[in-house]
Amino acid sequence: MNNPITDHIKNHRSIRRFEDRPLPKGLVEELVTCGQSASTSSNLQAYSVIEVSDPKRKKALAELCADQVQIHQSPTFLVFCADLNRDRLAGQLHGVENFDTDYVEALLIATVDAALVLQNVALAAESHGLGICMIGAIRIHPKAVGKLLNLPPLVYAVAGLCLGYPAKDQQQKPRLPLETILHPERYPEDDQQINHIKRYDQTMVEFYSSQAMHDKDPRWSKVMAARTARFHERAELDEYLSDQGFHFKSSSP
Numbered sequence: 021m022n023n024p025i026t027d028h029i030k031n032h033r034s035i036r037r038f039e040d041r042p043l044p045k046g047l048v049e050e051l052v053t054c055g056q057s058a059s060t061s062s063n064l065q066a067y068s069v070i071e072v073s074d075p076k077r078k079k080a081l082a083e084l085c086a087d088q089v090q091i092h093q094s095p096t097f098l099v100f101c102a103d104l105n106r107d108r109l110a111g112q113l114h115g116v117e118n119f120d121t122d123y124v125e126a127l128l129i130a131t132v133d134a135a136l137v138l139q140n141v142a143l144a145a146e147s148h149g150l151g152i153c154m155i156g157a158i159r160i161h162p163k164a165v166g167k168l169l170n171l172p173p174l175v176y177a178v179a180g181l182c183l184g185y186p187a188k189d190q191q192q193k194p195r196l197p198l199e200t201i202l203h204p205e206r207y208p209e210d211d212q213q214i215n216h217i218k219r220y221d222q223t224m225v226e227f228y229s230s231q232a233m234h235d236k237d238p239r240w241s242k243v244m245a246a247r248t249a250r251f252h253e254r255a256e257l258d259e260y261l262s263d264q265g266f267h268f269k270s271s272s273p
């Protein structure tokens with residue numbers, strides 16, 4: 021059932037070490053054009069992509085993203101923003117002043133749009149022999165990031181993307197068994213899921229020991245237990261989104 025495109029998609033792995041080699045001229049434009057071909061809710065195209073090239077600004081941005089080495093090393097760093105500002109301007113051309121963003125739907129539409137563009141760009145980049153690493157850490161300090169990138173209301177940075185030629189290959193990380201996520205007709209009972217999770221835990225233990233990466237406890241369930249208890253670390257985002265004009269009626273006092 022495979023073909024060259026599905027083989028390419030299934031060959032993904034994140035790359036976190038890059039050669040000191042710039043991308044050829046015009047490639048970023050080509051990649052972002054591929055990004056623009058993604059489906060977009062109601063053709064709103066509610067996203068913007070910012071290329072940060074100035075070394076000082078890129079360093080400052082990397083520091084705001086937990087100082088991750090792959091950001092410093094990547095010759096090209098793109099920031100994918102959810103962006104309803106342009107759609108607001110379009111409405112203004114027709115005298116619409118009451119832009120209807122006080123609903124979760126507005127935030128979701130723009131965020132999903134930006135994520136689809138991001139994934140298209142990533143796949144296109146990999147097809148050109150580049151390595152990629154997405155950077156969600158850009159949401160740790162959204163206020164400072166917004167200031168650095170001069171983001172207007174109704175715009176926020178969803179994720180960054182490191183692009184560059186891989187300096188070190190990375191083994192593919194195994195995914196959950198397909199049965200864990202593909203369900204016939206209806207959502208499964210928890211005990212079925214738990215069996216799959218335990219199976220995947222074992223897969224991850226074997227994966228990390230085959231890589232001579234002896235993490236303390238590489239079981240997926242254990243790692244996720246810690247990860248999902250840390251969402252509060254990005255609490256600034258709630259406040260920032262509200263400041264940016266994404267405030268929800270049901271959550272207002």
Ligand SMILES: Cc1cc2nc3c(=O)[nH]c(=O)nc-3n(C[C@H](O)[C@H](O)[C@H](O)COP(=O)(O)O)c2cc1C
Nearest residue numbers: 032033034036088153154155156157158179192193
């Ligand atoms: C929205 C998003 C944000 C991410 N943020 C980071 C990040 O800040 N740093 C990082 O090293 N990897 C980041 N990643 C990469 C994931 O850790 C990686 O995709 C996952 O562990 C699976 O590994 P793989 O991509 O090699 O298959 C992010 C991925 C996504 C989709």
